[in-house]
Amino acid sequence: MAVSTRLAEQAFDPADELKRFLEGRDRDGAVVSFTGVMRGKDRDGRALERLHLDWYPGMTEASLARAAEETAARFQISDVMVVHRCGDIAPGEPIVFAAAAAPHRREAFEACDYLMDKLKTEAAFWKREDTANGSQWIEPSDKDRADAARWSD
Amino acid sequence: MAVSTRLAEQAFDPADELKRFLEGRDRDGAVVSFTGVMRGKDRDGRALERLHLDWYPGMTEASLARAAEETAARFQISDVMVVHRCGDIAPGEPIVFAAAAAPHRREAFEACDYLMDKLKTEAAFWKREDTANGSQWIEPSDKDRADAARWSD
Amino acid sequence: MDRVLFFGRTADRLGRSREVEIPPAGLSVGALRKRLGEADAAAREALERPDVRASVDRVIADDAAMVAPGQEVAFFSIFSGG
Amino acid sequence: MDRVLFFGRTADRLGRSREVEIPPAGLSVGALRKRLGEADAAAREALERPDVRASVDRVIADDAAMVAPGQEVAFFSIFSGG
Numbered sequence: 001m002a003v004s005t006r007l008a009e010q011a012f013d014p015a016d017e018l019k020r021f022l023e024g025r026d027r028d029g030a031v032v033s034f035t036g037v038m039r040g041k042d043r044d045g046r047a048l049e050r051l052h053l054d055w056y057p058g059m060t061e062a063s064l065a066r067a068a069e070e071t072a073a074r075f076q077i078s079d080v081m082v083v084h085r086c087g088d089i090a091p092g093e094p095i096v097f098a099a100a101a102a103p104h105r106r107e108a109f110e111a112c113d114y115l116m117d118k119l120k121t122e123a124a125f126w127k128r129e130d131t132a133n134g135s136q137w138i139e140p141s142d143k144d145r146a147d148a149a150r151w152s153d
Numbered sequence: 154m155a156v157s158t159r160l161a162e163q164a165f166d167p168a169d170e171l172k173r174f175l176e177g178r179d180r181d182g183a184v185v186s187f188t189g190v191m192r193g194k195d196r197d198g199r200a201l202e203r204l205h206l207d208w209y210p211g212m213t214e215a216s217l218a219r220a221a222e223e224t225a226a227r228f229q230i231s232d233v234m235v236v237h238r239c240g241d242i243a244p245g246e247p248i249v250f251a252a253a254a255a256p257h258r259r260e261a262f263e264a265c266d267y268l269m270d271k272l273k274t275e276a277a278f279w280k281r282e283d284t285a286n287g288s289q290w291i292e293p294s295d296k297d298r299a300d301a302a303r304w305s306d
Numbered sequence: 307m308d309r310v311l312f313f314g315r316t317a318d319r320l321g322r323s324r325e326v327e328i329p330p331a332g333l334s335v336g337a338l339r340k341r342l343g344e345a346d347a348a349a350r351e352a353l354e355r356p357d358v359r360a361s362v363d364r365v366i367a368d369d370a371a372m373v374a375p376g377q378e379v380a381f382f383s384i385f386s387g388g
Numbered sequence: 389m390d391r392v393l394f395f396g397r398t399a400d401r402l403g404r405s406r407e408v409e410i411p412p413a414g415l416s417v418g419a420l421r422k423r424l425g426e427a428d429a430a431a432r433e434a435l436e437r438p439d440v441r442a443s444v445d446r447v448i449a450d451d452a453a454m455v456a457p458g459q460e461v462a463f464f465s466i467f468s469g470g
Contacts, residue, residue, distance in 0.1 A: 015172035018186070022167060026193040026245035032265070033171070033186045034258065036470075040179040053470075056395050056462060059446040064470075084470055092179035096470055105187065105273075106300060109266050112185070116258055123470035126396025137397040140469045147259060189388075206388075209313050209380060212364040217388075237388055249388055276388035279314030290315040293387045 003072050004081040005064040007055065014097040017083055021099050028078045030105035032112040034098045040091035046131050048091055054126035055086040063124040067115060075111040077102040082115065084123065114151055121148040156225050157234040158217040160208065167250040170236055174252050181231045183258035185265040187251045193244035199284050201244055207279035208239040216277040220268060228264040230255040235268065237276065267304055274301040308375060310342060313382035319352035320381075328375045335360045336369030338379060357384045390457060392424060395464035401434035402463075410457045417442045418451030420461060439466045 014035045022031060038051050068080050079101045089095055096119065100111035120140065127138040167188045175184060191204050221233050232254045242248055249272065253264035273293065280291040307325040324342060333341075339360065343350030352358070360367050361380045373379050389407040406424060415423075421442065425432030434440070442449050443462045455461050 013172070014175060015168040018171050018188070019166070019168035022188060022190065022247070024245070025190055029190055029192050031188040031190065033188075034262075035171070035175060035184040035186075036258070037175065037178055037182055037184065039182050039256075054396050054399070056393070056443075056446070056464070059443065059462075062446065063467075092177070094175070103192075104296070105189070105269055106296075109187075109262065109269075113262050116262075119470040120258075121469045122467070124467055125470050126465060127468035128396075137400075137465065138468050139466060143257070143259075144469060207314050207317070209311070209361075209364070209382070212361065212380075215364065216385075272388040274387045275385070277385055278388050279383060280386035281314075290318075290383065291386050292384060297387060 001072060001077075002079045002081075003065070003068045004079075005061070005068045006083045007061050007064060008083055008085050009087050011093050012083055012085065012097070014094050017081070017097045018099065021079070021081055021101065025101060028101040028103055030103070030108040031099060031101045032105070032108040034096070034112050034116050035094055036096040038089045038091050038093045038095050042129050042131065046133075048129055048131055050130040051089040051095070052128040052130060052135075053086045053089060053095070054128065056124055060086065060124040063122060064119070067118040067122060070118060071100065071111050071115040074114065075100070075102070076104070076107045077111045080111060080115065082119065084119070086125065117144075117148040117151065120144040154225060154230075155232045155234075156218070156221045157232075158214070158221050159236045160214050160217060161236055161238050162240050164246050165236055165238070165250070167247050170234070170250045171252065174232070174234055174254065178254060181254040181256055183256070183261040184252060184254045185258070185261040187249070187265050187269050188247055189249040191242045191244050191246045191248050195282050195284065199286075201282055201284055203283040204242040204248070205281040205283060205288075206239045206242060206248070207281065209277055213239065213277040216275060217272070220271040220275060223271060224253065224264050224268040227267065228253070228255070229257070229260045230264045233264060233268065235272065237272070239278065270297075270301040270304065273297040308377075308379070310338065311378070311380040313380060314386075315383035316352055316358055316381050319348050328373055328377075330375060332372045332374045334369060335362065335367050335371045335373060335379070338373055339369065339381065342381070353381055355383070358382065359384065390459075390461070392420065393460070393462040395462060396468070397465035398434055398440055398463050401430050410455055410459075412457060414454045414456045416451060417444065417449050417453045417455060417461065420455060421451065421463065424463070435463060437465070440464065441466065
């Protein structure tokens with residue numbers, strides 16, 4: 001079992017991450033990945049110039065590792081990984097790439113889904129959307145909280 | 154909405170497929186992908202030399218397109234794609250790559266999950282596992298049928 | 307002559323295809339299955355398995371479906387899925 | 389002198405960090421919060437918001453938790469998640 005998490009201050013390529021995650025993998029039949037991409041518009045349709053993900057060096061990395069380890073402990077999976085951006089992110093840039101590998105696809109789907117719900121509510125980031133008319137700090141959405149509540153801990 | 158399906162007689166790279174699928178994507182926040190990899194052992198732990206996926210030219214492509222179109226019609230997604238191998242597949246080689254993009258991650262997860270359940274039961278393939286001791290044709294597993302039955306049509 | 311196609315386990319016994327003459331008035335899928343089975347016991351056994359399906363012009367068809375000359379018929383074991 | 393860190397919305401008002409003297413006997417998180425708020429009204433308002441959390445050595449801590457000299461304290465608005 002390999003649990004790998006990385007906080008990326010620079011842009012990264014989800015395709016490269018998937019390539020590495022798949023390398024030499026002939027024991028697991030199923031790999032599910034999630035890629036979160038920075039959108040060009042906010043919830044109200046206004047153009048976004050930038051997303052700033054503020055982070056606390058050390059604490060943020062630990063929160064990524066905790067989410068991945070809880071996922072590994074909960075599901076019958078072989079490996080799990082997360083790469084998460086921080087800092088200034090431009091529209092179209094990947095924010096997060098998460099992947100889970102398992103012998104069976106159901107476990108891979110559920111593990112990746114769970115991991116994303118954890119990250120969306122528990123990862124130690126502070127999100128600020130910057131538009132031409134100013135900046136706004138964002139809190140977890142009701143949808144994120146409801147998604148996370150689906151998993152009875 | 155783009156629905157793209159491809160039957161591949163030669164090995165393909167899931168990372169390249171993900172890269173293309175992500176290109177220019179700044180309207181959708183969420184992309185979920187599934188990669189199915191040829192395992193080195195069968196259900197009973199015997200070493201597999203090869204998987205042969207027999208296919209019916211024309212009919213098999215149509216079955217992939219139908220699964221993807223049903224997925225597109227059912228979920229709030231922006232794009233969906235499938236690449237599926239046929240012919241002789243070696244252990245470690247990708248068999249299938251499926252991906253769905255959506256504004257929200259829940260829809261992307263559900264669409265990709267549904268699409269895989271459809272493909273696992275309805276795609277027009279005949280699967281034969283070749284070992285050192287002979288070959289065996291494989292039928293859909295009870296698990297595949299149970300997974301597909303989760304979606305009440 | 308028309309060419310009937312075989313896939314999956316069915317092709318192990320019958321090969322990739324066989325030629326058969328479909329009369330101008332047509333033939334049912336069931337009659338075609340029977341005629342192909344007359345070639346030899348292995349063919350008959352393979353085609354009469356309950357899980358063997360047929361298609362006409364790449365659409366699944368039952369034994370009552372009619373086949374006209376020039377249509378593409380195939381027999382195959384049940385799909386395994388992808 | 390010890391350095392207290394700020395993140396998220398809280399850092400908009402207080403900057404990235406401020407220096408504060410933590411006495412050898414230690415100080416509670418709540419007392420530290422109050423002392424930092426004495427600097428100016430904006431700092432007080434930012435630190436007294438009900439959703440502002442604190443951590444000691446990178447572990448979430450409530451106002452009763454004690455801080456010793458040399459420990460790393462941070463105040464921040466609620467996590468937005470990834």
